Amino acid sequence: MSGVPIADHALLSDCHSAALVTRDGSVDWLCFPRFDSPSVFGRLLDDEAGHWSIAPAGPYTATRRYLDSTLVLETTFHTPTGTLAVTDALATGPNEHGHGHDLGVHAPHLLIRSVSCRDGEVDVRVSYQPRPEYGLLRPLLSPVEGGLTARGGAEWLVLTTPVDLPTRNCDADGGLTLRVGDEVWFALHRSTLEQEPARVWSQDELADQLADTVQAWRTWSKPHQNYEGPWRDLVHQSGRVLQGLTFRPSGAIVAAATTSLPEGVGGERNWDYRYSWVRDASFTMEALWVAACPDEADDFFAFMTTAAAAAIGPETPLQIMFGVGGEHDLSERTLPHLRGWRDSRPVRVGNGAWNQQQIDVYGELLGAAYRLADKITGMDDDMRSFLVALADAAAVRCHETDQGIWEVRGPARHFVYSKVMCWVALDRAIRLAERLQAQDRVPGWTAARDELRERVLRDGWSETAGAYTQYFGSTDLDASCLMMPIVGFLPADDPRMLATIEAVADRLTDDRGLVYRYRTSGGVDGLAGEEGTFLLCTFWLAQALAEAGRVNRATEVFERAAAYANDVGLLAEEIDPHTGELLGNFPQAFSHIGLVNAAWSITQARHRAAL
Numbered sequence: 001m002s003g004v005p006i007a008d009h010a011l012l013s014d015c016h017s018a019a020l021v022t023r024d025g026s027v028d029w030l031c032f033p034r035f036d037s038p039s040v041f042g043r044l045l046d047d048e049a050g051h052w053s054i055a056p057a058g059p060y061t062a063t064r065r066y067l068d069s070t071l072v073l074e075t076t077f078h079t080p081t082g083t084l085a086v087t088d089a090l091a092t093g094p095n096e097h098g099h100g101h102d103l104g105v106h107a108p109h110l111l112i113r114s115v116s117c118r119d120g121e122v123d124v125r126v127s128y129q130p131r132p133e134y135g136l137l138r139p140l141l142s143p144v145e146g147g148l149t150a151r152g153g154a155e156w157l158v159l160t161t162p163v164d165l166p167t168r169n170c171d172a173d174g175g176l177t178l179r180v181g182d183e184v185w186f187a188l189h190r191s192t193l194e195q196e197p198a199r200v201w202s203q204d205e206l207a208d209q210l211a212d213t214v215q216a217w218r219t220w221s222k223p224h225q226n227y228e229g230p231w232r233d234l235v236h237q238s239g240r241v242l243q244g245l246t247f248r249p250s251g252a253i254v255a256a257a258t259t260s261l262p263e264g265v266g267g268e269r270n271w272d273y274r275y276s277w278v279r280d281a282s283f284t285m286e287a288l289w290v291a292a293c294p295d296e297a298d299d300f301f302a303f304m305t306t307a308a309a310a311a312i313g314p315e316t317p318l319q320i321m322f323g324v325g326g327e328h329d330l331s332e333r334t335l336p337h338l339r340g341w342r343d344s345r346p347v348r349v350g351n352g353a354w355n356q357q358q359i360d361v362y363g364e365l366l367g368a369a370y371r372l373a374d375k376i377t378g379m380d381d382d383m384r385s386f387l388v389a390l391a392d393a394a395a396v397r398c399h400e401t402d403q404g405i406w407e408v409r410g411p412a413r414h415f416v417y418s419k420v421m422c423w424v425a426l427d428r429a430i431r432l433a434e435r436l437q438a439q440d441r442v443p444g445w446t447a448a449r450d451e452l453r454e455r456v457l458r459d460g461w462s463e464t465a466g467a468y469t470q471y472f473g474s475t476d477l478d479a480s481c482l483m484m485p486i487v488g489f490l491p492a493d494d495p496r497m498l499a500t501i502e503a504v505a506d507r508l509t510d511d512r513g514l515v516y517r518y519r520t521s522g523g524v525d526g527l528a529g530e531e532g533t534f535l536l537c538t539f540w541l542a543q544a545l546a547e548a549g550r551v552n553r554a555t556e557v558f559e560r561a562a563a564y565a566n567d568v569g570l571l572a573e574e575i576d577p578h579t580g581e582l583l584g585n586f587p588q589a590f591s592h593i594g595l596v597n598a599a600w601s602i603t604q605a606r607h608r609a610a611l
Contacts, residue, residue: 002339007567010073014109054113072089072210109198114183157190245589252325253276256274270346273588284593307322318390358404366424369428384436390425406518409527433445462475534574538560571592
């Protein structure tokens with residue numbers, strides 16, 4: 001059974017694809033050449049789905065870190081006889097222009113692993129088990145000078161290895177002894193049958209590629225990471241994670257690097273998050289406004305304009321998510337040959353939510369456009385028309401039911417959050433009207449916005465619950481209502497808003513004070529089982545408290561949630577309410593977005609309080 005704790009993994013990214021490396025030096029997840037490609041190593045989801053490990057042959061303890069201002073991972077193994085360091089990176093290629101905006105443009109689809117002995121002497125074991133297509137294939141391994149080739153399916157894999165690795169039954173295992181000062185380089189290169197073939201790389205070439213990757217990340221970080229305030233290191237790390245979840249060729253941003261890590265151990269709430277949600281990506285761009293200079297705004301909005309180029313308007317809803325290349329059909333299927341993390345089945349690829357109606361997305365996208373307007377230098381007629389069409393659609397579709405932010409698979413409803421975000425769409429479009437060359441639409445948008453606000457204030461409030469609730473007519477709480485003051489729908493110190501914040505804090509939290517999205521016992525999502533507390537929602541509570549001037553409480557809630565970051569600063573989606581373990585896909589953009597925005601709000605609240 002695959003069961004390494006989620007928190008034991010670290011992310012590698014070349015802004016095309018992602019790998020996860022365990023604390024024990026094993027690459028247990030790698031998708032080439034895109035985030036949503038089938039895995040080459042998939043032990044994260046099944047012991048038989050492939051891995052590549054490099055670690056001492058005997059007992060050890062391990063510590064790890066990212067090299068400063070990078071997503072290049074260094075794991076240090078301390079053994080009775082010596083110290084071994086393994087440095088891992090997905091090569092980004094050089095940053096040719098020196099301004100940081102080319103990160104990943106020239107990525108060679110190459111996983112590099114440097115192994116060096118820092119003191120003493122260490123026996124090292126290498127285990128290589130490629131299993132393309134989510135573990136379905138057991139490729140033929142063949143030795144070549146300086147490495148091994150793997151044939152099987154559409155992929156051509158070449159492992160560069162400085163030592164012989166005997167092969168048996170589609171696996172390769174071997175060892176070497178390193179003494180102080182020794183350093184060797186391994187690498188995995190990937191191509192398809194149609195591309196220029198992958199090859200063996202020389203030791204000097206790999207050293208240069210790693211140096212280029214370190215420099216490329218630092219060149220990106222220097223102009224992009226300007227936040228100075230509390231929790232600076234966590235905010236900057238979150239900015240790098242969000243950048244690492246960006247697909248450089250298109251500007252798409254994925255929600256997470258993995259599929260099917262469960263929201264509840266052994267349950268069915270297992271989804272594929274390796275796609276670009278309009279909502280998540282828009283929130284990511286806004287968070288980058290805080291955690292990093294969002295110079296990629298042009299790329300993101302160009303991607304959205306192109307991906308959603310099918311007619312958008314009152315008659316045609318905006319699709320809520322796309323493949324990283326702009327694909328629309330993300331039909332969901334299960335992989336029955338994989339047992340899942342800790343036997344959490346089914347393992348899914350694709351995502352059935354792609355054709356749901358979720359009307360909040362108009363607000364998130366127009367909200368990001370408003371926040372980043374000064375950064376969108378390439379706003380052409382197509383982009384203006386697209387943003388105007390979003391506002392027109394929000395004015396009509398705000399009266400309809402939908403599946404909401406949580407993508408429920410139960411009946412569509414009039415979700416309060418969805419209505420609030422339609423209000424945001426109209427409000428931001430009004431503010432952008434001159435830039436959009438749409439001043440003639442302002443009277444209609446204003447009337448629709450004001451009518452919608454009155455309806456939410458009337459129908460979204462429950463006297464029984466003493467709070468704004470999940471959907472019109474409901475008495476159930478939903479943490480998404482915490483966004484009402486954050487987006488400016490209501491002041492945070494409005495009496496009903498304060499009551500809602502307190503209701504969530506008192507009645508929608510676990511024993512640790514972490515926030516649930518909603519109570520699954522209500523059956524609104526149409527799924528069986530429980531889920532963990534949601535880190536994004538906990539950060540929303542901190543942010544709402546900060547907006548209300550409750551700075552000390554906001555700080556306590558923030559630090560409670562941020563404490564669940566693992567040793568290299570990464571967060572999953574949820575926390576198991578029973579064990580305190582990380583749950584859900586990893587690393588999760590939503591959680592890092594929440595951390596960035598809450599830190600910013602608390603910082604701003606402290607400044608206001610000091611005036």
